[in-house]
Amino acid sequence: MTIHLHSIKKYVFYPLIRARVCRVWIPKQNGQAINFNCLFVDREGGAIQGSAKSRDAAHFSSIITEGEYYEVKNFYTFENRYINAVVGHEAVIDLKSDTKVTRLNSPPLSIPRYYFNFTDFAHILNKEKGSRLLTDALGRLKAIQPIEKILVLGQTLEDKREFILENIRGDELRITLWGDIARSFDDASLAEQDSPLIVAFAGFRVSEFRGSANLIGTAASVWYFNPDIPELLAYKHYYAQMAVDLQQLPPSSGAVLSLQTQMNENRRTIREILCMDPYEHKNERFTCKAFIVDYDLFKGWWCQSCPDCNKPLSGLPNNLRCTEHDYPTSAPVPWFRLNCIVSDGQDVTNFLLSGKTAEYFFNASAHHLVFDKQFTDPFTVPPQLIEKLNKTKIFQLRFGAYKSVLARCEIYVCNIFDDISIEASINPPSPIKNIDTTASITSAGSSRTFTPPTPNVADPLNVDQSEIQTPASQQQTSPQKDTSHDSCRRQSKRALTFNDVDPQDSTQLHHPKPLNTDSSKEPLYKDDDTPTPQLSKKQHLSVSSSDKKTN
Numbered sequence: 102m103t104i105h106l107h108s109i110k111k112y113v114f115y116p117l118i119r120a121r122v123c124r125v126w127i128p129k130q131n132g133q134a135i136n137f138n139c140l141f142v143d144r145e146g147g148a149i150q151g152s153a154k155s156r157d158a159a160h161f162s163s164i165i166t167e168g169e170y171y172e173v174k175n176f177y178t179f180e181n182r183y184i185n186a187v188v189g190h191e192a193v194i195d196l197k198s199d200t201k202v203t204r205l206n207s208p209p210l211s212i213p214r215y216y217f218n219f220t221d222f223a224h225i226l227n228k229e230k231g232s233r234l235l236t237d238a239l240g241r242l243k244a245i246q247p248i249e250k251i252l253v254l255g256q257t258l259e260d261k262r263e264f265i266l267e268n269i270r271g272d273e274l275r276i277t278l279w280g281d282i283a284r285s286f287d288d289a290s291l292a293e294q295d296s297p298l299i300v301a302f303a304g305f306r307v308s309e310f311r312g313s314a315n316l317i318g319t320a321a322s323v324w325y326f327n328p329d330i331p332e333l334l335a336y337k338h339y340y341a342q343m344a345v346d347l348q349q350l351p352p353s354s355g356a357v358l359s360l361q362t363q364m365n366e367n368r369r370t371i372r373e374i375l376c377m378d379p380y381e382h383k384n385e386r387f388t389c390k391a392f393i394v395d396y397d398l399f400k401g402w403w404c405q406s407c408p409d410c411n412k413p414l415s416g417l418p419n420n421l422r423c424t425e426h427d428y429p430t431s432a433p434v435p436w437f438r439l440n441c442i443v444s445d446g447q448d449v450t451n452f453l454l455s456g457k458t459a460e461y462f463f464n465a466s467a468h469h470l471v472f473d474k475q476f477t478d479p480f481t482v483p484p485q486l487i488e489k490l491n492k493t494k495i496f497q498l499r500f501g502a503y504k505s506v507l508a509r510c511e512i513y514v515c516n517i518f519d520d521i522s523i524e525a526s527i528n529p530p531s532p533i534k535n536i537d538t539t540a541s542i543t544s545a546g547s548s549r550t551f552t553p554p555t556p557n558v559a560d561p562l563n564v565d566q567s568e569i570q571t572p573a574s575q576q577q578t579s580p581q582k583d584t585s586h587d588s589c590r591r592q593s594k595r596a597l598t599f600n601d602v603d604p605q606d607s608t609q610l611h612h613p614k615p616l617n618t619d620s621s622k623e624p625l626y627k628d629d630d631t632p633t634p635q636l637s638k639k640q641h642l643s644v645s646s647s648d649k650k651t652n
Contacts, residue, residue: 106147111180111192118173118194119143121208123216124187125167126304127158128320129281137161138321140187141173141194142216144209148188150181153196161196170208174201185319186234187304188218215328217303222272225307226314237303238274238316239332240266241340245291246350248283260284263350266300269339275310276302278318286324291347294326297340298347299333301325364388364495364518371448379500379510386515390445392493397440397451401479402486403467406436411456413438435467439486441514443496452496453511462517463489493520 103119120141128135137158139151151173153161165171178192196202217237220228225236244265251261260283264276278286291298304321307314327333367387369377374389396402404413407423408431414421422428437459440451460466463485470476476483495518501511 105145106141106143106149106190107145108147109149109178109190109192109194111178113192114175114177116175119170119205120149120173121170121212121214122165122167123148123212123214124303124323125162125165126321126323127162129285132281134158134162135320137165137196138187139165139167140216141171142212144211147190148216149190149192149194150183150187151194151196157196157198160198161202164202164204166204168208168214170205170212172203172205174203176200184233185304185306185321187321189234213330215301215325215330217301217330219301219332222266222268222270222274222314225274225316226309232307235304235319235321236307236316237301238266238276238305239299239301239336240268240274241336241345242291242298242300242347243267243273243345244348244350246352248286249352262286264300264302265348265350266302269335275313275315276305276318277315278322282318282320282322290326297336297343297345299327299336301328301330363497363516364521366497371443371445371450374498374512375448375450377500383500386497386499389443389496389498390493390520391443391496392445392491393441393489394444394449394491395442396482396486397442398480398482399440400438402437402439402482403435403471403479404438405433406438408432408434411436435471437463437467450512452498452514453501454514458514458516494518495520 103117104115106118106120109115109118118141120143122139123142124140126138128138134155135158136155137153139161140148141151142148173194176197177195179195181191181193183193217239219237219239222238222240225238242264246263248260248262250258259280262278262283264278266274266276268274302316302322302324304319304323305316306319308317309315365388367385369387369389371389371391374387377387405421406413407426407429409426409429410423411434412423412425413436414423414429414433416422420428421433436456438453438455439459441454443450443452454462465483465485470483470485474483496514497516497518499513499515501513
């Protein structure tokens with residue numbers, strides 16, 4: 102006996118249903134199908150979602166066609182806990198390899214071809230915002246934006262496109278598609294449609310954009326041009342006597358420019374950056390040609406992040422909490438978050454490097470370094486980070502939010518480019534060995550000088566302690582003031598004093614002087630990424646002047 106869809110319960114076995122497939126969607130990630138989904142509708146108007154896992158997606162996509170009538174036998178159900186739910190049914194049909202799906206003859210006339218739950222434009226924001234039940238909207242396609250690339254959160258490049266829908270009252274609704282959903286929209290199909298072009302957008306999440314409703318595409322989002330539904334007649338009649346054209350939206354303000362344009366966008370020196378008001382330039386991106394001289398390890402180079410949003414967790418080690426998702430339900434994820442001490446040869450400041458931008462730059466994830474390479478101590482710097490020191494790069498930057506604890510705005514790294522002009526003219530310096538240990542740099546906001554560090558990544562030398570001899574002159578010499586070191590510090594300080602007469606050229610960069618190393622010395626680190634001896638939190642990566650003299 103056929104079961105009515107509205108009578109189906111979760112976690113129950115059912116022998117038979119007959120229903121029409123009114124909608125099919127196959128979510129994809131990087132072009133690969135994640136699963137198969139369809140919407141069953143029966144004679145009584147009940148609707149329920151059917152879902153198959155990725156291993157069975159190809160099978161069901163070949164035997165199930167949207168709009169056809171089917172008999173489904175021997176299936177189980179599970180609870181509908183999808184974040185983005187297409188229908189409000191409590192259960193989902195579990196389509197497995199042993200579930201028998203048979204196509205029947207023409208569907209009954211009582212079952213419609215399409216299934217929508219349209220919401221009026223005026224009520225979308227108040228009624229649907231925050232609900233996990235997705236929203237459907239119908240209107241005339243008034244404007245369309247060509248696909249473009251957007252830098253999301255300063256970390257990821259993603260495809261995006263937008264549409265403007267207009268209803269009969271003249272109200273407008275913005276539709277936004279991202280990623281694979283945006284790429285799946287076929288522009289060529291628009292030319293084949295009659296004017297006016299009425300579109301039904303189904304399976305969208307409601308958000309707010311500048312005080313107005315905005316529908317955001319999800320994995321379940323689909324659209325239909327001029328669908329054969331009763332609501333279409335009113336639009337056809339209204340626009341029959343009007344000349345309507347499809348407009349083109351201008352590019353977004355956040356659209357990604359060409360690589361060469363990005364590399365030279367709003368070029369600034371560090372001195373110019375430090376003199377910028379973060380509030381006046383909050384939404385502005387700028388670039389700076391500089392090199393990393395050290396890492397500020399006050400909070401380490403990685404943090405424990407929320408598994409849902411990758412935001413840093415706070416609190417005690419056994420009671421970590423996310424500001425957005427409260428207490429995580431799964432284990433925290435290692436995530437890059439480190440302060441880079443950066444210089445352009447004239448000034449010094451800190452850039453905050455985190456997330457995917459850091460992964461691309463270091464060519465490794467924090468998860469890989471922590472779990473696979475066993476660099477579990479956030480105060481021990483892996484070789485992947487060390488080899489990026491003192492290499493000239495072009496940093497794309499933006500100001501972050503105001504931090505009350507620090508009483509300042511962080512400078513976030515959005516992207517890092519290779520300096521093509523430098524690479525074409527000279528050979529890039531080899532990692533670590535080109536650090537000029539005699540050059541001192543003046544920190545921003547302070548006259549204190551410091552020496553660029555030689556990070557502590559060297560393997561301990563196997564030396565027989567019995568063979569070590571202390572020179573007699575050293576044994577008899579009492580500690581004295583290192584006047585030569587003080588002289589060097591004074592010279593370095595004078596060399597980095599600002600000269601207000603000479604203007605700063607943001608396109609010029611003084612490169613660090615190479616260190617004349619002795620080839621007989623043992624290399625500072627090995628190629629097998631063996632973890633280095635653990636450094637305490639108070640240890641600094643620099644080698645002090647007294648150590649240099651002893652060595």
